[in-house]
Amino acid sequence: MREDGKIDYVELAGTELAATKRFYGQAFGWRFTDSGPTYAAFDESGLDGGFQADPAKVSAAPLVVADAAASESACAPPSLPPAPGAMRRRRLASAR
Template sequence: MSQTSINYIEFYCKRIPVIKAFYSHAFGWTFTDYGPEYAAFEDGKLSGGFHQNQEETAGGNPLVVLYSADLEGVRDKVVEAGGTITVDIFAFPGGRRFHFADPDGNVLAVWSE
C-alpha cells in the first residue's frame, strides 16, 4: 500500500488581491495567478491555492496548522497584515499555538515547540 500525504491545500476566498497581500506580507508566500478567480501559492514546503467563490463560506475549511519558530513574531505579523487573532497563544502537550482568521475569514493556526 502506498503512503498518502497532503500534497495541495485549497481554500475558498472572496477577494484574491486581499488574500495575496495578506499571506505575502504575513508569511512571505509567493503566488501564481491562473485567471482572475484562482491564485496558487508556494510556502517553500507545500503548494496550494485560493479559489475566489462568493457563494462558498470562508472559514468552513479544515484547520490548517502552520509552523514557526517565532510564534510571537508571526502573531504580530498576522495582525499587522490585517488578520484577526481568534484564539490567542496557548500551550498544549508538545508546544504552543494560536489561531487566526485571514481577511476573508479562513481560520488557520500557527504552532511552535
C-alpha cells in the same frame, strides 16, 4: 516532492483575492501564480495550495488533497464509525 499518504495540496476560500494574496505575502512571504481572475496558487510555502475566489466554486470547508498510490484500496471510501447515537436510534426503531 509528492509522497504516498501525505497531504499534497490544500485549496482555501479567498473571496477577496487581492487582499488574501497581500496578507499571506506580507505575513509569510508566500508567492502566488494566478490562474485566471479568481484563482491564485501558492507553492514553496511548506505545502502547495491555492485560494479560490469564485463564489460558485468555493466550498464551505478547505479542500485537502492527499497523494495516494493508484490502487483500489487507495480509492475506496474510508470505513467510518457510526455517528454518535446511531446505534441507539437503530435499536429504538427496531423495537417499534
